[in-house]
Amino acid sequence: MTLHTDWRSIPEEARGAVAALGNFDGVHRGHAHLLHALHSARPDRPLSVVTFEPHPRELFRPQDPPLRLTLPEERYQALTALGVRHVFQISFEPDFSHLGASEFVREVLHNGLGLQHVACGPDFAFGHRRGGDVALLEALLEPLGIGLTVVPPLSDVGGPLSSTRIRRLLQEGYPERAAEELGRMWSIRGIVHKGDQRGRLLGFPTANVPLGRHIEPARGVYAVTVRLSDGRIIPGVANIGRRPTFDDGQESRVEAHLFDFDEDLYGQTLQITLHTLLREERRFEGFEALKQQIMLDAVQARAVLDA
Template sequence: MQLIRGLGNWPDAIDTAITIGNFDGAHLGHQAMFDEVVRTARERQLASTVISFDPLPHEYFVAQAAPARLQGLRDRYNSIKAAGIERLLLLDFDHEFAAQSADDFVNEVLIDTLHARHLVIGDDFRFGHRRLGNFELLEAASKTHEFTLQQSPTCISGNQRVSSTLIRDHLRNGALSEAATLLGRPYRISGRVVHGDKVGRQLGFPTANVALGRHRPALRGVFAAWAHDEDTGRRHAAVANLGERPTVGGHKLLLEVHLLDAEEQLYGHHLAIDFLEALRHEQRFASLDELKAQIARDADAARELMSRR
């Protein structure tokens, strides 16, 4: 999939089938929209295209008060790519973009630059300055500019609307199976392995420290997980700790992963961690010996769980 950063870098005048949104989590509802774009693009020989944003619009407007992202940009990119989309246009949501009118977005982005011939939008999609753009405005534009318009219906799982907000709530409560149902896959965080302070190694449980960057997921605690080494293609059963390590005076959010079946040199590798089942909340222990004993119990519990998978 081709990643295009900024409208000015759009490479050509090919006709496109498009969907637009944050797509945080790339959940079942998002996947249905991607499928429609890919299907139509193939039928009509269009370039299947996703327009998304960085930062996300709510992050621009409320900054530190914004809810935690479900995915970092790398994972969002990979999820969209996995759907068969050919192009991802990533727009910088800044002051200038926030001030753009809905009509200007249609004319300058969809028509003049992307040559839209088919557009798929969600049932709650709003866009443009003051969110004045809606389905009715796009419907009128579709007749003027001769593109087809499709509104994707609400995606329901069980008796609930599938949404990033609901998935975030499940993660905050440690309900991984419920989150996985709405995502259509286990919840994943990926990143590059970086050097840490080697506390785990000193305790006899070496860990790979996965860089989170600006990503601050809603999930916290200790988990049984699969660790996918994207550099070698190997998959390892693992224990993952996502927290601040209060026992050793930590204050920075870290993702630390202990492989259960191997001890490998992973520095510089990209690890993708699929969180499968919560083992416990993060807690403070009175001593390093107590922490070491609990880590051993965590490893045994994870090993038993993973053996059944």
């Protein structure tokens, strides 16, 4: 897959593609359904995606908590696995956000990217203040000779699959159910920071990874697997939250203890995959009570991962 970050200077070999339009946060089964429909409509052309970075909500509502299921690197990996050849990542900055619907179609999709066919869901909105809908998109594309496939959302008994629905499952503490809708287990990716090393005093050293722009899942203790930067995958147990026993008041973070592992991870990028929520975060009366509970958590996590 090739990533293109400047829609004004697309190389000739990337022009003439077909593209799915959207944010693609999470790259879930619904997104895979959209891409499959697009490929079926135009199997003769390279499959691509037009997406935005940062997520538009990060520009318009910066005061809100982070909502990202996937950051760009993991999103690209997931799209590559679905057969996407080109990702046209458009910088969603204030100037671009003021681009009108007709300008977006003419200047970006047609002149800039040279697309031959596009696909989107029936609720796709675009242009300044989301002024364009699917009907307008079709009307603007037709004179330019660009085809359009509108793909109904993939649905189950709970309704249409969506990033919003997956976020809710994670926030409620159901990573297994979120994985069913994503088509893979959900992960948090980040750089290991140096913490206060209380984990070492407890006998359970941890790798501390800030949540950053990721959505915060339910606070608590999870059975996890951790992918190291060299590709090794290590089982472990992780706490996500604010450590109420120590009243540190810091922002939520991931503290992952890797089983049977004793190497320096500071500065490395880890991918921490959540398997099962073992218990909710809670405050303990003292150091010893917390230590005993962590020992039980580790035993339970091993049993879950072994199964």
